[in-house]
Amino acid sequence: MIQSLLIANRGEIACRIIRTARDMGIKTVAVYSDADANALHVREADTAVHIGPSPARESYLVGERIIAAAKASGAEAIHPGYGFLSENAEFAQSVIDAGLIWVGPKPASITAMGLKDAAKKLMQAAGVPVTPGYMGEDQDPSYLAEQAASIGYPVLIKAVAGGGGKGMRKVDSSADFADALASCQREAAASFGNDHVLIEKYILTPRHIEVQIFGDAHGDVVHLFERDCSLQRRHQKVIEEAPAPGMDAETRTALCAAAVRAAKAVDYVGAGTIEFIADASDGLRADRIWFMEMNTRLQVEHPVTEAITGVDLVEWQLRIASGETLPLDQEELEIQGWAMEARLYAEDPAKGFLPSTGRLDLFQMPQYDGRVDTGVYEGAEVSPFYDPMIAKLIAHGDDRNEAREVLASMIGDCAVWPVKTNSAFLIRALEHPDFVAGTVDTGLIGRDGDAMAAEAMPSPEALGRAAMALVPKSHFAGFRLNAPAVRSAPFLLDGKVVEAPLHGPGSDDLAPAMLVAEQGSVWQLRPWRMDSTGAAGGGDGTILSPMPGKIIAVDVVPGDNVTKGQKLLTLEAMKMEHSLTAPFDGVVAELNAVTGAQVAVEALLVRIEPAAE
Structure with missing residues (x-):
């Protein structure tokens, strides 16, 4: 058995791997960048090694530094987690060549499944059904447009080296194809160093279903059933x-058998996921489910498989990497109950899901009923780098x-401040009628996401309780027995003026501000009169950078006439592209955005003046 393990990752997955390794008596080594010097995974590991500056490309993505850290710390194995270098065949081979144990599949398997077009051809040869589309070498834009037209719109453009939703665009018509292709290729080149794409038929009622598979070095492969994502x-x-939901025994058998065939076709060792797309217009049927891609690593959502099977997948990874056989045969694996996982993000859904960074002055997670995997703690910093x-x-x-009900309750017990989270969005998603009915397809949020992402507000009851702690008893000096039982007063709720109901005598122990926590959301409440600056202004036409990032496209020049909602520029930050648009019809009066430039948060990028009457 492996005795010492370096985790070439960060955040919650590093902490999760450390937890299992500790239970197995394995010494753990963390790696960290400048930004992660005080991170939770660094605190929890037995040893930690600094590997470079904050940007991932200068630290977590530098394989030589990871291997040097392993040798310096005496680690005999490297676990890549997910993301970063986890599906990099060259890095995997470098680990092996350095005399270390690679906790993952063979480099040749990673290579075989790493490019989506080549992987699909391999799956076709193995008898695994694949989605109709174009997977050729000709990447000329006009030729790709012809292929898209022959497949029939809508189509999906996908980076052949993509993953995690990056380098992927749905295109509804030929008029949109050129712009979507350019954007997809640009994102693919930035994220994966490869701008080649494939084109697939876009399934109109798609469901994303994946199968967890596991292989050992002795030729055995098992599946651990499916997940719906x-x-x-x-x-x-x-x-x-x-x-x-809706998976019958016959369809499950066919789907999982196809996943096992896919794994065996590449002589797979370790944990992997075979991803399928299903046309759910007539329910789940084996003849309407196609292979999409294989993830040659552990998945973010692996805990739901652990919950229904009772298996620790990281323990299996470490045992298989140590040369052991699979701990269980296929006949010994069974589904026990149901599991769900929600991803809690530091982001603001009401502002287009912009990432929210900063210090976690309040970070409270549910203490009962379920499992919480996290890589942060109260007082930690949420970095803009990851x-x-x-x-x-x-x-x-x-x-x-x-x-579903347990998960909603867990999310409701979260409290995070001042960093914003998507907690209210998650609860609304869990309560959506289609989700409750188990009839979700991948387009649900695209159709109904605006309602789910709407700004959360505390209930009048919660608002009133907090307000009373901020109101002095003198506020009620004129109170009469026959006066209305409820009064109200203006307050600032996260900088916005609201009327809060007031009940009773007020407080002797006054606070300058109060946090209001309800259903997973947290707001700061302050008396209006105590804030000399008033609420934040708006509508003046200034476009500020919502976060640190890089300008990757500028679509206007000074003097241009623009209409409300028109894209002005594109900002790349937190691995995502964000379009900044005009707040009203007008003229570009000032432009400080230059393609390729790095900008700070709240930097003035564009100023729009109203059009002349």
Whole structure:
């Protein structure tokens, strides 16, 4: 058995791997960048090694530094987690060549499944059904446009080296194809160093279903059943569950058998996921489910599989990497109940899901009923350099509805401030009629996401209780027995003026501000008269950078006439592209954005003046 392990990752997955390794008596080594010097995974590991500056490309993505850290610390194995270098065949081979144990599949397997077009051809040869589309070498834009037209719109453009929802665009018509292709290729080149794409037929009622597989070095492969990851926003998973709603035994058998064939076709060793897309217009049927891609690593959503099978997948990874056989045969694996996972992100859904960074002055997670995987703690910093996921909440129940209710309750018990989170968005998603019914397809958030993402507000009851702690008793000096039982007063709620109901005598122990926590959301409440600056102004036409980032496209020049909602520029930050648009019809009076420039948060980028009457 491996005796010492370096985790070439950060955040919640590093902490999760450390937890299992510790239980197995394995010494752990963390790596960290400048930004992560005080991170939770650094605190929890037995040893930690600094590997470079904050940007991932200068630290977590530099394989030589990871291997040097392993040798310096005496680690005999490297676990890549997910993301970063986890699916980099060259890095995997470098680890092996350095005389270290690679906790993952063979480099040749990673290579075989790493490019989506080549992987699909391999799966076709193995008898695994694949989605109709174009997977050729000709990347000329006009030729790709012809292929898209022959497939028939809508189509999906996908980076062949993509993953995590990056480098992927849905295109509804030929008029939109050129812009979508350019954007997809640009993002693919930035994220993966490869701008080649493939084109697939876009399934109109798609469900995203994946199968967890596991292989050992002795030729055995098993599956651990399926997960449904159909609730997605911009191709990134939001809530995952296992098993898949509406999956009958016959379809499950066919699907899981195809996944095992796919794994055996590449001589797979370790944990992997075979991802399928299903046309759910007539329910789940084996003849309407196609291979999409294989993830040659552990998945973010692996805890739901652990919950329904009772298996620790990281323990299996470490045992397989140590040369052991699979701990269980296929006949010994069974589904037990239902599990769901929600990804808690440091982001503001009401502001287009912009990442929210800064110090976690308040960070409280549920203490009962379920599992919480996190890589942060109260007082930690949410950095702008990495993915904004701060926790995963996992619930298990005897049936689907119980798991759903437990998960909603867990999210409701979260309290994070001043960093914003998507907690209210997650609860609304769990309560959406289609999700409750188990009929979610990947387009649900695209259709109904605005309502789910609407700004959360505290209930009048919660607002009133907090307001009373801020109001002096003297406020009620004129109170009469026959006066109305409820009064109200203006307050600032996160900088916005609201009327809060007031009940009773006020408080002797006054506070300058009060936090209001309800259903997973937290707001700061302050008396209006105590804020000399008033509420933040708006509508003046100034466009400020919502976060630190890089300008990757500028679509206007000074003097241009623009209309409300027109894209002005594109900002790349937190691994995502964000379009900044005109707040009203007008003229570009000032432009400080230059393509390629790095900008700070709240930097003035554009100023729009109203059009002349």
